[in-house]
Amino acid sequence: MPELRVIGEEMRPPAPPERRHLISIKDLAREDVERLLAIARTFESSLDREVKKLPALKGRLVVNLFYESSTRTSSSFELAAKRLSADTMSIKSAGSSMDKGESLKDTALTLGAYDPDVIVIRHPQIGAPHLVARATRAHVVNAGDGKHQHPTQALLDLYTIRAELGRIEGLHVAIVGDVMHSRVARSLTQALTLMGASVTLVGPPALLPRDVEVLGCDATTDIRAIADANIVYVLRMQRERMEAGANYVPSLREYAARWGITPERVRPGQKVMHPGPMNRGVEIDPRVADHRDALIESQVRAGLVTRMAVLYDLLTSGPVPVQVAAAVEVA
Amino acid sequence: MLFWKNGSRDSLTLEGRVIDPTEGIDACLKLTIENGVIARIEPGGDARYTIAPAFVDPHVHLRTPGREDEETLVSGTAAAAAGGYCAILAMPNTDPVVDSAATLGSLVEAARAEAEIPTGFLAAITKGQGGAELTEMAELADAGAAGFTDDGRPVVSAGLMRRALQYGGFAGRRIALHCEEPTLSRGGHMHEGAVSAELGFGGYPSVGESVMVERDLALARYEDQPLHLLHLSAAQSVAALRAALDAGVEATAEVTPHHLCLTDEAVRSLDANVKMNPPLRAREDRLALLDALKDGTIGAIATDHAPHARHEKEVPFEAAPFGVTGLETAFAALYTNLVQTGLLDLDTLLERMSAGPARVYRLERPRVATGAPANLVVLDLDMAWRVEEDGFRSRSVNSWLLGQTLKGKVRMTVAAGKVVHS
Numbered sequence: 226m227p228e229l230r231v232i233g234e235e236m237r238p239p240a241p242p243e244r245r246h247l248i249s250i251k252d253l254a255r256e257d258v259e260r261l262l263a264i265a266r267t268f269e270s271s272l273d274r275e276v277k278k279l280p281a282l283k284g285r286l287v288v289n290l291f292y293e294s295s296t297r298t299s300s301s302f303e304l305a306a307k308r309l310s311a312d313t314m315s316i317k318s319a320g321s322s323m324d325k326g327e328s329l330k331d332t333a334l335t336l337g338a339y340d341p342d343v344i345v346i347r348h349p350q351i352g353a354p355h356l357v358a359r360a361t362r363a364h365v366v367n368a369g370d371g372k373h374q375h376p377t378q379a380l381l382d383l384y385t386i387r388a389e390l391g392r393i394e395g396l397h398v399a400i401v402g403d404v405m406h407s408r409v410a411r412s413l414t415q416a417l418t419l420m421g422a423s424v425t426l427v428g429p430p431a432l433l434p435r436d437v438e439v440l441g442c443d444a445t446t447d448i449r450a451i452a453d454a455n456i457v458y459v460l461r462m463q464r465e466r467m468e469a470g471a472n473y474v475p476s477l478r479e480y481a482a483r484w485g486i487t488p489e490r491v492r493p494g495q496k497v498m499h500p501g502p503m504n505r506g507v508e509i510d511p512r513v514a515d516h517r518d519a520l521i522e523s524q525v526r527a528g529l530v531t532r533m534a535v536l537y538d539l540l541t542s543g544p545v546p547v548q549v550a551a552a553v554e555v556a
Numbered sequence: 557m558l559f560w561k562n563g564s565r566d567s568l569t570l571e572g573r574v575i576d577p578t579e580g581i582d583a584c585l586k587l588t589i590e591n592g593v594i595a596r597i598e599p600g601g602d603a604r605y606t607i608a609p610a611f612v613d614p615h616v617h618l619r620t621p622g623r624e625d626e627e628t629l630v631s632g633t634a635a636a637a638a639g640g641y642c643a644i645l646a647m648p649n650t651d652p653v654v655d656s657a658a659t660l661g662s663l664v665e666a667a668r669a670e671a672e673i674p675t676g677f678l679a680a681i682t683k684g685q686g687g688a689e690l691t692e693m694a695e696l697a698d699a700g701a702a703g704f705t706d707d708g709r710p711v712v713s714a715g716l717m718r719r720a721l722q723y724g725g726f727a728g729r730r731i732a733l734h735c736e737e738p739t740l741s742r743g744g745h746m747h748e749g750a751v752s753a754e755l756g757f758g759g760y761p762s763v764g765e766s767v768m769v770e771r772d773l774a775l776a777r778y779e780d781q782p783l784h785l786l787h788l789s790a791a792q793s794v795a796a797l798r799a800a801l802d803a804g805v806e807a808t809a810e811v812t813p814h815h816l817c818l819t820d821e822a823v824r825s826l827d828a829n830v831k832m833n834p835p836l837r838a839r840e841d842r843l844a845l846l847d848a849l850k851d852g853t854i855g856a857i858a859t860d861h862a863p864h865a866r867h868e869k870e871v872p873f874e875a876a877p878f879g880v881t882g883l884e885t886a887f888a889a890l891y892t893n894l895v896q897t898g899l900l901d902l903d904t905l906l907e908r909m910s911a912g913p914a915r916v917y918r919l920e921r922p923r924v925a926t927g928a929p930a931n932l933v934v935l936d937l938d939m940a941w942r943v944e945e946d947g948f949r950s951r952s953v954n955s956w957l958l959g960q961t962l963k964g965k966v967r968m969t970v971a972a973g974k975v976v977h978s
Contacts, residue, residue, distance in 0.1 A: 330870050350872035351756055352826035371874065372756030411756055434753035435761075 246365040248354045249374045250415040264534035282311035285342040289315040292348040305532035337361030364539040375408040379416035381531040394421035399451040402460030405432040409500045414440045431473045459499045462508045557702045558674035559667035565592025565973035571601025576924040577903040578911045589930045592973020608906045609922035610642030610933040614913040615858035622651030626863040633672040635950040639883040640933035642971035643674045649708040655680040655691045657699040673971040676702035681720045693727035705732035721781040732784040740764030747820040747835045762790035769793040773800040782806035789834035791844035808916045810858035813886045817893040828869040828876035829956045856913035863952030891964035934968035
C-alpha cells in the first residue's frame with residue numbers, strides 16, 4: 226500500500242510573489258536597504274566593462290511617467306532600465322493627454338493596458354504613486370511625490386555615503402535648508418535613521434515643520450549645529466519661496482547670510498552633499514560646491530546603479546542573494 | 557421653518573425599549589401612533605428594538621441647486637430618513653448661493669414637492685458668500701430661513717462679522733459660523749502636527765480655527781447676541797467656548813461624527829475620504845471634543861454631510877475636495893466607536909443627535925409624549941452591518957467608513973407622523 230501523504234506547505238506550488246512597490250522609505254526594513262545597496266554595488270562593477278548592457282530585464286517594460294520637470298531622475302531611470310535591457314517608454318506631461326486634463330487615474334488605466342512591469346512616477350502631489358498602484362498591475366516606483374517621499378534619492382545618498390566614508394551607522398548628518406518643502410529631507414532622514422545614523426535638521430524657523438522630531442531626528446535653527454556633523458547635506462532653496470511676500474525668510478540675502486554653506490562654516494574633511502540642481506551662491510557657496518570634499522558628482526553616478534538595483538530587485542521575485550545579482554553579469 | 561412633501565400620516569404600533577433622555581423615559585413600552593400622532597403610551601414589549609426620538613441634523617449639504625449629480629432634495633432626504641433623521645437643515649453654499657428670497661423661495665417650493673422628511677434651509681450671511689455685503693436677512697427670515705451662515709468659508713472681516721451679529725439679532729435668527737483664519741489655514745490639507753510633518757502635507761494648524769472662535773465669541777459677547785459654532789475640531793476652540801459660556805455668552809456648538817471618531821493618524825492612508833475641513837486633528841483634540849459633548853458644552857452632533865462626485869475624490873489627496881458623507885452612517889459610527897467602547901453613554905448620544913440640535917435653531921424637539929407628532933427612530937443595536945457603496949441612498953459614496961462593519965442599524969424612521977424608512 227502506498228503511503229497516503231497529506232500535502233504540506235513544502236509540496237504546494239510556490240505562491241506568486243506579492244507585487245512589490247518602492248513608494249516610501251518607511252516601507253523598507255534595514256535588510257531591504259542592505260540588499261539594494263549590495264545589488265547596486267554589483268552593478269557598479271559592470272559599468273567598467275566595454276559593453277555596459279546587461280540582459281537581466283530583457284522583455285520587460287518600464288514606463289517613466291513624469292508630471293514634473295526633472296533631468297537627473299528621469300534620465301537616470303531611463304538609462305538604468307536600458308542598461309538592464311528593458312524596453313522603456315517615457316511620458317512627460319507637456320504634449321501628452323495629461324496636458325489635456327486627463328485624470329491621473331485615467332492615464333494610469335491607459336498605460337496599464339500595455340501591461341508594463343514597472344511604472345516610475347514623479348508627480349507634484351502626495352499619494353500619486355499609491356493611486357497608480359491601485360489602478361494598475363505594475364510595480365510602482367516613486368520618483369518623487371510632492372513633499373512626501375523621494376526614496377531612490379535617499380538610497381543613492383546612502384550608497385554614496387557608504388562608498389565615500391565606508392559606513393553609515395554611527396555617522397552624524399546635518400540636513401540644512403528648506404526642510405518643510407523637501408521630500409528629499411523626509412525620505413533621507415528616515416533612511417539614515419533606519420541605518421543607524423543620527424540626523425540634525427537645520428533651517429529657518431518657518432521652514433522646519435512643527436513636530437518634525439517624529440522622524441527620529443533633532444531640529445534646530447542654529448547653523449552652528451553642523452559643526453560636529455560628518456556630512457553636511459544641503460537642500461535646494463526654491464527661489465519662489467524666497468521672494469518678497471512669501472515671508473518664509475525675509476530675503477534671499479538674509480537666508481544666504483544665516484544658513485548658506487560657506488567655506489567658513491565647514492571644516493576640512495567634512496563632506497558636503499546636495500541633491501541638485503544647486504543654486505550656487507544661495508544655499509551653497511561655489512567654493513564649497515567645487516571643493517574635493519563635495520560628493521555631488523558621486524551622488525549623480527550613484528543614481529544610475531541604485532536605480533538599476535531598484536528595478537532589478539522589484540522584478541526578480543523577492544529578496545535575492547547578492548551572488549545571483551553577480552551572476553547576471555556573466556549571462 | 558421646515559418644509560416637506562405633504563404626504564400621508566400613518567397609524568401604527570411600535571414596541572421596544574423606549575429612551576427619551578429629555579423626557580426621562582427609559583422603559584419597555586408600546587407606542588400607539590394614530591394619524592401621525594403618538595396617541596397612547598403603555599407598558600409592553602421587550603427590549604429587542606430601541607425606540608428614541610428621531611435625529612435632527614443641523615448641517616447637511618444637499619448640493620441643490622447646482623450639483624444635482626452629487627445630491628438632490630430627493631436623494632439627500634432619503635439618505636437622511638435611512639439614517640434615522642426626522643429633520644435636517646441644508647447649507648446655503650450652493651450654485652447659486654442661497655442669498656436671496658427668490659432662491660430660497662424656489663428651494664422651499666421644491667422641498668414641499670420632493671423632500672421625504674422635514675427640511676430647513678440656512679441662508680448666507682453675505683451675498684454670494686463673498687464676505688463683503690450682508691444679505692437681506694429680515695426678508696430671508698420671512699421667506700423661511702432657519703438661520704444664517706457662510707459655511708465653507710469664514711467671515712473674514714471682523715467689522716462685517718459684528719454687523720452680521722447685530723442684524724441677525726434683529727432678524728431673529730441665529731448666525732452659524734465656520735471658524736477659520738484663512739491666512740493660517742492656507743495651503744493646509746490636513747491638521748498641522750506630527751503626521752503632517754512626516755507626510756509632507758501643508759498643515760492647517762488648530763490655532764487657525766481657535767483664533768476665529770475666540771474672535772467671534774468676543775464679538776458675540778460685546779454685542780450680546782447668540783451664535784452657533786459649526787463643526788468644532790480643536791481643543792483650544794472648546795476651551796474658548798467654555799470660557800465664553802461661563803461669561804454668559806449665548807453660544808451653541810456642534811461636532812461631527814468623524815471628528816469624534818478619528819484623528820489625523822487616519823490621513824496616513826492618503827484616502828481622500830478622510831479629507832475634510834476642518835481637518836481631523838490630534839488625539840488630545842478628539843478627547844476634548846468628546847468631553848465637551850459629554851458635559852453639554854457642545855450640545856449637537858452634526859454630520860456635515862458633504863457629497864462629492866466619485867471622480868473628484870479619486871485623485872491624489874491634495875487635489876481632492878474637502879468633505880465626507882455622513883447621514884446614513886452617523887448613528888452606527890458613533891454607537892460603534894463611542895458607546896460600545898465605553899467612551900459615551902447611549903442616552904447622551906441620543907440626546908445630542910436629536911434634542912440638542914433642535915434646540916440650536918429652536919426647532920420643535922422630537923419627543924416621546926402623548927399628543928406629540930410621531931418623530932421616532934427604531935434601532936436594532938445588536939445588528940452588525942457592512943458599509944458598502946451600493947447600500948447608500950445618497951448619490952455620493954465618499955464615506956470614511958467604506959468597508960467597515962458597524963454595530964447598530966436604523967430599522968425604521970417616522971418623521972412628522974409618516975413612516976419614511978423601514
